[in-house]
Amino acid sequence: MPTLEKVKVTETQFTMNYVNELYESVKKRNPHEVEFHQAVKEVLESLIPVLEKHPHYIKQGILERMVEPERMISFRVPWVDDYGYVQVNRGYRVQFNSAIGPYKGGLRFHPTVNSSIIKFLGFEQIFKNSLTGQPIGGGKGGSDFNPKGKSNTEVMRFTQSFMTELCKYIGPDTDVPAGDIGVGAREIGYLFGQYKKIQGAFTAGVLTGKGLGYGGSIGRKEATGYGTVYFVEEMLKDKGLGFKESTVVISGSGNVSIYAMEKAIQLGATVVACSDSNGYIYDKRGIDLTTVKRLKEVEGKRISEYVDEHPSAEYTEGCKEIWSIPCDIALPCATQNEIDEHAAKLLVSNGVQAVGEGANMPSTLQAVDFFLENNVLFGPAKAANAGGVSVSALEMAQNSARLSWSFEEVDLKLQQIMKKIYQDSMTAAKEYSNPGNLVVGANIAGFIKVADAMVEQGVI
Numbered sequence: 001m002p003t004l005e006k007v008k009v010t011e012t013q014f015t016m017n018y019v020n021e022l023y024e025s026v027k028k029r030n031p032h033e034v035e036f037h038q039a040v041k042e043v044l045e046s047l048i049p050v051l052e053k054h055p056h057y058i059k060q061g062i063l064e065r066m067v068e069p070e071r072m073i074s075f076r077v078p079w080v081d082d083y084g085y086v087q088v089n090r091g092y093r094v095q096f097n098s099a100i101g102p103y104k105g106g107l108r109f110h111p112t113v114n115s116s117i118i119k120f121l122g123f124e125q126i127f128k129n130s131l132t133g134q135p136i137g138g139g140k141g142g143s144d145f146n147p148k149g150k151s152n153t154e155v156m157r158f159t160q161s162f163m164t165e166l167c168k169y170i171g172p173d174t175d176v177p178a179g180d181i182g183v184g185a186r187e188i189g190y191l192f193g194q195y196k197k198i199q200g201a202f203t204a205g206v207l208t209g210k211g212l213g214y215g216g217s218i219g220r221k222e223a224t225g226y227g228t229v230y231f232v233e234e235m236l237k238d239k240g241l242g243f244k245e246s247t248v249v250i251s252g253s254g255n256v257s258i259y260a261m262e263k264a265i266q267l268g269a270t271v272v273a274c275s276d277s278n279g280y281i282y283d284k285r286g287i288d289l290t291t292v293k294r295l296k297e298v299e300g301k302r303i304s305e306y307v308d309e310h311p312s313a314e315y316t317e318g319c320k321e322i323w324s325i326p327c328d329i330a331l332p333c334a335t336q337n338e339i340d341e342h343a344a345k346l347l348v349s350n351g352v353q354a355v356g357e358g359a360n361m362p363s364t365l366q367a368v369d370f371f372l373e374n375n376v377l378f379g380p381a382k383a384a385n386a387g388g389v390s391v392s393a394l395e396m397a398q399n400s401a402r403l404s405w406s407f408e409e410v411d412l413k414l415q416q417i418m419k420k421i422y423q424d425s426m427t428a429a430k431e432y433s434n435p436g437n438l439v440v441g442a443n444i445a446g447f448i449k450v451a452d453a454m455v456e457q458g459v460i
């Protein structure tokens, strides 16, 4: 680290040099992990004004510590397929930061999972969890296992093997995983069952997203999608706008996407398009959510089959061009980097007013810059999709107290949390000379709480 005495430059240049050097060292120490680099770059650049105002964070090495996970576990997951052959996948858990609470973050089962994906997600989770105002640290995990095309028993055998190793590192006061892409109610059930069998105890607080019959929170399934819409509603309200009579495009047709559609429709919007990893459907009269839910949640079918039942809708193979559909509000709810600069330009030229990130890091850095330069209201993932982990924390609270809240109670708390995240992010953006920039605001508001806790806890 350069010292102020040695480097004869202005304070701002010093801080920028410091941040650049740190970013270069992250790239060097984590070669080829491009998604992780992307997530770190965005946060570091946002923090320059904070470091200028509070240089003790530099002396305390807070950023150097934050970009290095407290622990990164990778393990072999052997399992037997339906033909009797042994298959091997790789499992991961990154325990990134426990300054303000036990590690908390989902598990992703998808063939694209690698250490870069897990680390970018875990790093983002630190700030997101801090923003929720709940006592939860940052973690994430998963495997390159592809649940698609696997039988139920194959998924169960894989999941049990995964938990047989993971159980050594998690617990209600240490690390509390949940779902993410490819990990829904079925997988959480198998994970919980295996943990219970190994521990010989019913430890409800070890996982969230559980079934309602064994300790899950009502409203968790809806939380991320609803929360994203609540957050975007706050952004729109400030400009005298709303979901009512707006046209909305939502990518994906999984957990986040379906409940973002549901809430947007409830608020009077017309959702004209959604997708899966093969392609997208478009119906200018509005997508029928009941059909999407049945196809995706019950029958496990492809979104292309929607048009068989709704001839007025069109299906297009490939996902990218979904962003060429004119809309007032775009909610990317599928996966990382699904909106690149080209897609951002299409959205802006078609008059998009607001973008709310339901997925994690769905916009590239260039796309984010383009939205901000063109005065599009932009809700970054850390803030906009924090509703899921917020209700997970509420699930932990209910498990500890051995009680259950009603849907109305949980939904009201979710709305209050999303409103507070919006306000805290706006306040931080204004305080650090970037009024209205929620990317900067969310990063700063999330960072300060964790950084202060780290300072108070000493060099550990």
Ligand code: NDP
Pocket: 179, 180, 181, 182, 183, 224, 251, 252, 253, 254, 255, 256, 257, 275, 276, 277, 278, 319, 333, 334, 335, 336, 358, 359, 360, 385, 386, 388, 389
């Ligand atoms: P699901 O597995 O339920 O759904 C994911 C959806 O995105 C599916 O429609 C899937 O299509 C599509 N998809 C996945 N990968 C790709 C890809 N590479 N290209 C195009 N489409 C793709 O996951 P979730 O809804 O839970 O998660 C979606 C996003 O939201 C992720 O970024 C996740 O990290 C984030 N998130 C989720 C939270 C939660 O509570 N679940 C909380 C906060 C963030 P297909 O069916 O064809 O695979």
